[in-house]
Amino acid sequence: MNTATAPEMEIPAVVGSEELDRREAVSETVGDITHPDPVFTCRNVTVWYGDKPGVQDVSIDIGRHEVLAMIGPSGCGKSTFLRCLNRMNDTIEGARVEGTLELDGQDIYDPALFVEELRTRVGMVFQKPNPFPKSIYDNVAYGPRLHGMTRSKADLDDLVRESLEKAALWNEVKDRLDEPGTGLSGGQQQRLCIARAIAVKPEVILMDEPASALDPIATAKIEELIDELRENYTIVIVTHSMQQAARVSQRTAYFHMGRLVEVGPTTEIFTRPRHQLTEDYITGRFG
Amino acid sequence: MNNADDAMDAISSPVPARLQRLRRNIRRRRRAERRFRIYGVVAVTIGLVFVLFLFANIVAKGWSAFLLTHVQLDVHFDSATVDPEGDRSPQSLARGDYAKLVKTALRERFPQVRKRRDKRALYKLVSSAAPYVLRDRLLEHPEWIGRTLPVWVPASDDVDLWMKGQVASADVRLDEKQRAWLSALIEQGRVEKRWNPFFFSRGDSRQPEVAGIGAAVAGSFFTLLVTLLLSFPIGVAAAVYLEEFAPKNRLTDLIEVNINNLAAVPSIVFGLLGLAAFIQFFGVPRSTPLVGGLVLALMTLPTIIVAGRAALQAVPPSIRDAALALGASRMQAVTHHVLPLSLSGILTGTIIGMARALGETAPLLMIGMVAFIVDIPRGPLDPATVLPVQIYLWADAAERAYVEKSSAAIMVLLAFLLLMNLAAILLRRRFEQRWQ
Ligand SMILES: Nc1ncnc2c1ncn2[C@@H]1O[C@H](COP(=O)(O)OP(=O)(O)O)[C@@H](O)[C@H]1O
Ligand SMILES: [Mg+2]
Numbered sequence: 001m002n003t004a005t006a007p008e009m010e011i012p013a014v015v016g017s018e019e020l021d022r023r024e025a026v027s028e029t030v031g032d033i034t035h036p037d038p039v040f041t042c043r044n045v046t047v048w049y050g051d052k053p054g055v056q057d058v059s060i061d062i063g064r065h066e067v068l069a070m071i072g073p074s075g076c077g078k079s080t081f082l083r084c085l086n087r088m089n090d091t092i093e094g095a096r097v098e099g100t101l102e103l104d105g106q107d108i109y110d111p112a113l114f115v116e117e118l119r120t121r122v123g124m125v126f127q128k129p130n131p132f133p134k135s136i137y138d139n140v141a142y143g144p145r146l147h148g149m150t151r152s153k154a155d156l157d158d159l160v161r162e163s164l165e166k167a168a169l170w171n172e173v174k175d176r177l178d179e180p181g182t183g184l185s186g187g188q189q190q191r192l193c194i195a196r197a198i199a200v201k202p203e204v205i206l207m208d209e210p211a212s213a214l215d216p217i218a219t220a221k222i223e224e225l226i227d228e229l230r231e232n233y234t235i236v237i238v239t240h241s242m243q244q245a246a247r248v249s250q251r252t253a254y255f256h257m258g259r260l261v262e263v264g265p266t267t268e269i270f271t272r273p274r275h276q277l278t279e280d281y282i283t284g285r286f287g
Numbered sequence: 288m289n290n291a292d293d294a295m296d297a298i299s300s301p302v303p304a305r306l307q308r309l310r311r312n313i314r315r316r317r318r319a320e321r322r323f324r325i326y327g328v329v330a331v332t333i334g335l336v337f338v339l340f341l342f343a344n345i346v347a348k349g350w351s352a353f354l355l356t357h358v359q360l361d362v363h364f365d366s367a368t369v370d371p372e373g374d375r376s377p378q379s380l381a382r383g384d385y386a387k388l389v390k391t392a393l394r395e396r397f398p399q400v401r402k403r404r405d406k407r408a409l410y411k412l413v414s415s416a417a418p419y420v421l422r423d424r425l426l427e428h429p430e431w432i433g434r435t436l437p438v439w440v441p442a443s444d445d446v447d448l449w450m451k452g453q454v455a456s457a458d459v460r461l462d463e464k465q466r467a468w469l470s471a472l473i474e475q476g477r478v479e480k481r482w483n484p485f486f487f488s489r490g491d492s493r494q495p496e497v498a499g500i501g502a503a504v505a506g507s508f509f510t511l512l513v514t515l516l517l518s519f520p521i522g523v524a525a526a527v528y529l530e531e532f533a534p535k536n537r538l539t540d541l542i543e544v545n546i547n548n549l550a551a552v553p554s555i556v557f558g559l560l561g562l563a564a565f566i567q568f569f570g571v572p573r574s575t576p577l578v579g580g581l582v583l584a585l586m587t588l589p590t591i592i593v594a595g596r597a598a599l600q601a602v603p604p605s606i607r608d609a610a611l612a613l614g615a616s617r618m619q620a621v622t623h624h625v626l627p628l629s630l631s632g633i634l635t636g637t638i639i640g641m642a643r644a645l646g647e648t649a650p651l652l653m654i655g656m657v658a659f660i661v662d663i664p665r666g667p668l669d670p671a672t673v674l675p676v677q678i679y680l681w682a683d684a685a686e687r688a689y690v691e692k693s694s695a696a697i698m699v700l701l702a703f704l705l706l707m708n709l710a711a712i713l714l715r716r717r718f719e720q721r722w723q
Contacts, residue, residue, distance in 0.1 A: 091611060093535055116614045124612040130605035132624060142623075143613040193609070200613055 030275045031264035035063035035251075039204055039234045040085060045099035047080050047089060054080035054095070058260040060253060062204070067226060067235045069249035069266065071242060073281065076255040078238040079127075082206050085236065086122040087115050103204075120147060123197035125207040129189035131181035131196070136173050139181040139192055140164060143200035159199060167195035168225050187218025194225065198233075205229065207237040211244065223248050242282055246270050254278045345701075349694025355483035355496060356442040356450040358413055358472060360392040363435040364425060375429050383425070385418035389440065397468055408465055412472075414441040416485070416497040439481060444496040444688040450480060454687065486695065490661040491677065495688030498681075500696050502663045506576055506656070506671030507645060513580020513667050514644050518587040519637055523626075525588070526595030526633070531621050550589035557586045558650025566654060574655040576667040582650050587640040594636020598629035631714045638711040642704050648675040674700045 038061035047054040055077035062068050062085075070078045080089070087108060089095045101108050108118050120143070131139050140160045143149075150156040160177075164170040169191040173184070181192050190210055197205055207226075211219040226235060226248045239245050245252050245266065252269040254262045254277070262275045273279040302310075366373070369383035393409050394400065400409050417440035424438060425431055442450070445460045446469060454460075461469065472478045490502030525546075533539045561582035565571040571578045602625045610620035651657070656672050657680065664671040672680070674696060681693035 086612060088608065088612060091608070116616055119612055120614040124608075126605060126608060126612075128605060130603070130609045132606065132609060133628065142610075146613065146615055146619065196609075196613065 029059065029260045030262040030278075031269075033060045033260075033263050035061035035066070037064045038062060039064050039104065041100075041102040041105075042084070043100045045081065045084055045097065045101060047077070047084060048096040048098070049092070050094045053258055055255070055260075056258045058099075058255075060260060060263055062234060062236060063251070065230060065232070065234055066251055067230050067237060067249040069245035069252045070236065070238045070255060071240070071245050071252060071281070072255035072261075074240065077258045078255050079208050081255070081260075082208055082236060082238055085204070085206055086119050086124055088124065090115065120200045121202055122204045122206060123200060123202035125190070125193050125197055125205065125210045127209045128213055129186060129193050131184070131189050131192050133180060133182050135178045136164075136181045136184070136192060137177040140195050140199050143196060147200060149200070163195040163199040164192075166198050166229065167191045168221065168228075169195055185218070187214045187221060190214060190218070190222060191225065194222075194229075198229075202233065204234045204236065207235065209238050209240060212240060219244070242270070254281060256281070342701075345694050345697050349691055349696075349698050351451050351453070352486055352691040352695030353483055354451075354480040355485070356447040357439040357479050357481045358442045358446070359437050359439050359477040359479070360389065360396065360413070361435055362388050362392045362421060362438045364388065364431045364433060365391075366432045369425060370432060375432065377426055380426055380429065381422065383422065385421045385425075388421055389413060389417050397471075400468075405464060408462065409468060411443055412446055412465060412468060414443050414496045415494055416441055416492075439479070441485070441496050442478070444494060444686070446478075447496050448688055450478065451691075453691070486692075490663055491659055491672070491680070492661060495686055495692065498689070498692055500674065500677060500692075500699060502660045503672050503674045503677035503696070504699070505663045505665075506579075506660065507673040509576035509664060509667045509669075509671060510579040510583060510651075510656075510673055511641060511645060513577055514583040514587055515637070515641060517580065517584035518591055518640065521584075522588050522591030522637070523595055523633060526592045526599060527621060527626065529592070530596045530599040531617065531625065546589050546592050550593055552586075553649075554586055554647055555649040555653065557582050558653030560585065561650060562653050572668060574658050574670040574672075576664065576669075576671050578654050579651050579656050579671070579673065580667065582654060583644040583647060586647065586650065587637075587644050590640035590643065591633070591637050594639070595629070595633045598632025598636065599625060601632060602628045631717050635711045635714045638707050638714070642707040642711075645673075645703060645707070646675055646700065648673075648679055651676055652679075674703075 040060075040062035042061070043059045045058045046056050058077075058081055070082065072078055083089045083092075084097055084101055085108075087097075089097055097109060103118065103121065106113070132142065134142075137160055140163050141156055144156060144159050150159055161170060161174075164173065169188060172188060173179075173192075181189065184192060190213075194205075194210075211222045214222065223244060226237065229235060237245075237248065249266045252264065252266045253260055254269065254273075254275070256277050262269065262273065262278045264274070269278065270282055273282055365388070368387050369385065370379050371382055371384075372379035390406075390410055393413070394406065397409060400406055420440050421438065441447075448454045449459065449461055449466075449469070469478065485497040486499045487504070488501045489497055489499030492498040529539065529543065561578060565578050565581050566573050571581065606624050606628065607620045610624050611617070615623065651673060657676050658670055658672060659680075660670060660672045662669070678693050678696045678700065681689040681696065684693075
């Protein structure tokens, strides 16, 4: 079709739209990638899996105490980019990260930086709830114990309670803290994982499709929770549900085929998308 | 109504050819299936019959070794004979002449025996270990000195075989007189098959009636202890390193292939290796549980490493991710979560490896653990033999009386193996429940 018009383009014509300006999609992200008070500053981030790129040339700021939603068709690199932010990509054999990622002005890929420290500052909640096969209490207490955050058993008890309360789970589990975390329902397990992440007092919480394995009621609870957590934490959430992104986030980033296509305030992205690809995605023409 | 009738009609009307072919085909497949199931049942039955035959054979031959014919003698514990120092101290009692007590008791029981040759034949009715039995009893009960008491002492192996009916008349080693005396004793109720106290407590012996597996069991214990202490930590560490830390490259691939191959190397090769490396090069004393354990550890290592890696792999990566994302180091993720979760799997593999090591004979023959061991080894540096080697030795012995010992030792060995496998199964079941 129009292969001749764009020789340097790497995005194949998934979209049947003729009038698409794909040149822009490759070179530039549409919208304002900056934020006046950034926690994370990411510039030209490219992740290679072997010689195959997972994401390419992503630049974006993540603002303090905002909820940033990352949306896009599956395989577009949302998880890959998210994992850069707490260096979980380090654990993947053959993964290589290029570009700069700064947390409060500090390069997080600086070899002198302790990755353990980064991960206490940037917590993560995974797609599938993954509580340890230990008691509810031990799940939450694991991080604080690991980092020696409390002086006494009473302190630890308080921290566990506080974390479970923040994760809106305390009332459901306060009488059975000794029971295994794996015995909870899926939604409760995910909130337990959030409590576990909160317990180490992170500044940023990364969530990779935290509700994708949950039923609608549990999902609603998680969304409510995210809204409350925003007061104290910066949250980056990957989701495949546009409604969810619209409900919980202030800013939205749309990824496509490893590229960050468009960033903007959530309301604008969903009402007045500027890029053709974004529009196609949110109007449900593909994805 | 009408419609339904029409439908019925369609069904009962002659079956179209296509369906008939299909049905024929299905019938054929069903028959094939039935045949296949019968093959399976037959195969399992044959296997079971063999195993049962083997077990029945061993038990039938071996159970009698747990009993030993005893003769009751009225022993007079003459104080001058048993207590040469006259102070009743254990040292003095240990030096007493107990053989004399036995002989005296026998002579008094059969006063008509006068001739020297006959007396000697008479003495042969009881085991030459009988005096030691008397000594041990007296050391327990010093108050018996000076009294006359009925005591059960082991009979000789010839009497034992005769009583157990295990001799063909051609090789009866009791002469007519001895048989007459024995009959007299039996009539008086002074001959009994009783629990054989020597079988589990004693080492090997030239007198079959008092030969036991005690030394071999102790040898097996120390050997396996050395094997476990070496192969478990090294095996687990190797498995953890290879599975959790090692980069995936040519070298680690090569190592992996080699470890898998090592698990299939014939055990005698490990014996030769042990002989050359441990005994000839490092000078580890031969015939000891230490060198045996070293050799068996080499043999068990690959089993533990392979099982350990499988167990580590079975722990979902999400658990590692969870720990790492909370700021745990890789080592902490492994020691706090992955290792505890895979421990029962690792232990299962270890037990299976240990069970194999327990039954191993060939490599131990190469390193001199085939010696005639009377004393029970007290540590891994004492000369020792192991249970399967003891079985091998007895199975090879010329005397008829060792046959039952050999079978009984096999029973004990099988019991140990069964216990270990049971433990492995229980562990595995617990392991499986964890990730339902
Ligand atoms: N561990 C990995 N090894 C190799 N390729 C990967 C790995 N993880 C993801 N990828 C590839 O990177 C691309 C982006 O994947 P991902 O970030 O998981 O997408 P998303 O989360 O948006 O669905 C995909 O093409 C995927 O196949
Ligand atoms: Mg993903």
